[in-house]
Amino acid sequence: MTEKATVDFMRGIAMRAPGVMATRDFYEKSWGLRTVAQGNDGTVYFRGTGAEHWIYALREDTSFGIDYIHFGMNSRARVDALHAQLTAEGISVSGAPAELSTPGGGYGFTALDPEGRRLRFSAEVSRHEDTDDSRAMPRKVSHVVLNTPGMEDLNGWYREHLGFRVTDYSADMMIFLRASTDAEFSDHHSIALNRAQYPSVNHVAFEMPSIDSFMRGIGRMRVAGQSPAWGPGRHGPGNNPFAYFVSPSGFVIEFTSEVHKVEEATHQPEVWPRDVPEKMDTWMTAGPPTPAMRTVMAGRPDAGWQTAG
Ligand SMILES: [Fe+2]
Known part of the structure; x- marks a missing residue:
């Protein structure tokens, strides 16, 4: 085969x-x-x-x-x-x-x-040589969370056709998927699916090189006049610090760091509860997302595309 x-x-x-x-x-x-x-x-x-x-x-x-x-x-x-x-x-x-x-x-x-x-x-997209992890700036996109009215079907599709693997579940609301690699350890998730009324983007997360950079990024945003809409806190699934902001276009964007690396040989998906506060935010600093945050994370309906290109 x-x-x-x-x-x-x-x-x-x-x-x-x-x-x-x-x-x-x-x-x-x-x-x-x-x-x-x-x-x-x-x-x-x-x-x-x-x-x-x-x-x-x-x-x-x-x-x-x-x-x-x-x-x-x-x-x-x-x-x-x-x-x-x-x-x-x-x-x-x-x-x-x-x-x-x-x-x-x-x-x-x-x-x-x-x-x-x-x-x-x-x-074979060209790569930059002047990488610099000393700055409190995002180094890469960590993950994209998709709102979907068909979470189970979409989960099946990404797994069957693209080879994504389920890392964890957040009760029956979210599924965290990681890309397949030959590496011993993989990023906890590069996409996640969130049960919703319509397709839209829930948020895009940018990875900071360290927890210190993560906090400095939040500070830079504060000085520029914008406090986190949710966070800082630390997620249960992925064990990653989070601070969510709303972009000028109304997109939710996240600073994160230290996203858990899954050991491929041993990892078993876990179902994380959503009604145990310290499993949702292990630092207990952020509290649950507010109704306003949930509304903005629902995004605007995205009609998508009729053709692939
Ligand atoms: Fe996230």
Whole structure:
């Protein structure tokens, strides 16, 4: 039997929103990203302090939502294998893998998930050499949480077609999924699914290089006039510190750090309760999310895409 092709890692996410240019300053001065390029269509591409060429993109549009989630593949051969597999399984794809015209180039293709999200898979995107973990700035996108009205079906789809694995559950409300790698240890989750009324983005989390940087990031936001909408606290599942903010476009964004590394050989999924406060916030500093926070995390309905690209 041929081995299933699987997704290797999270690169980042491309979003769309009205008034993008007005939010660029926020992402650079307060959040701590740097513009790496601006596309011909006006899309702004941001990098972190890590090696990934770009981790977050914003495109001017009349609607709010996800343009695509960007996953990394370890080689062209793995891109080709995943493309062949998805095509054979009847998944809508953008066409054969090809050279990418986005900043950093690379080789890849796009597929459509059952709720109309575009997912891009790419290899050989150029990497930065000037990485710098000494600064209290986000180094990478840690994870994206998706609101879905079909959590069980979507969980099955990401596992069956893309090889994601369940790391943990938050009662029957959330499923944390990690990408498959050959590594001994993997990030606790690179995507998570959250039971909801309609598809939308719940939040995007940016990883700080240390707990000190995490706190300094919160401080930088405070000085800029914005306190966390929820946090700081420390999640049970993933054991990661969290501080959630609302971006000028109304997207929920998170600073995190020290996300648990799952030991592949021994890990067993755990169901974390949501009615035991210290399992929801092990530091007991954040309290539960407020109704206002839950509302903003519900996001705006994202109609998604009809085609993969
Ligand atoms: Fe998160």
